[in-house]
């Protein structure tokens with residue numbers, strides 16, 4: 001478990017641009033070291049803001065997009081191409097404009113896909129896909145993702161792990177079907193906390209006033225069942241990327257002078 005670090009930016013636009021620059025560097029470094037990189041995308045406003053910023057960054061051409069594995073932390077269980085699916089939004093923000101290898105783009109199943117409306121089968125299939133990509137040195141049933149990003153919801157949810165719902169209590173499976181999510185749509189597929197914690201680096205994105213209370217609750221010692229973001233950390237690094245509005249209820253001593 002890594003101790004959380006904090007970076008606070010002036011506003012959400014700057015946070016998105018800085019996080020995009022940070023992600024480009026991380027991908028380029030991993031590709032230089034190993035030939036490939038693996039990233040887990042998040043949905044939501046902050047995740048899509050980061051992807052849009054990355055799309056507009058000239059340094060995006062430093063990435064070898066053909067040698068990048070993309071996974072998702074969660075998905076809304078809707079038909080393929082639905083505008084509310086996280087993958088549809090990610091494609092519009094960035095993915096359609098870069099030369100990815102389709103075989104390395106690991107979307108979660110859609111409700112009109114190979115498993116139809118069987119959400120349990122869809123979750124199990126994604127777990128199998130992750131396990132097949134894990135190498136012996138990963139010591140887990142998922143790859144050691146280089147960076148796994150999570151948008152933090154106003155209710156402290158991450159991926160589709162919501163406070164007090166069964167998904168956040170899962171300790172065995174790496175992927176679960178989620179029913180009754182309080183944020184629409186109610187049916188979702190999500191990585192679990194054990195899968196999230198297999199990542200090398202976990203980045204939690206929180207920008208905007210409506211994230212201030214969530215950040216305060218999570219960082220004041222709440223448990224992960226009540227505040228799922230509290231259970232999200234990386235093996236080597238846990239990084240909170242915030243804007244001033246989201247950080248407004250945090251103790252000023254948490255982040256270095258000049259960070260905001």
Ligand SMILES: O=C1O[C@H](COP(=O)(O)O)[C@@H](O)[C@H](O)[C@H]1O
Nearest residue numbers: 042043044045046151152153159
């Ligand atoms: O529904 C979801 O919400 C969270 C947070 O979204 P935000 O718009 O409040 O930033 C997101 O991380 C998750 O991937 C998504 O499915």
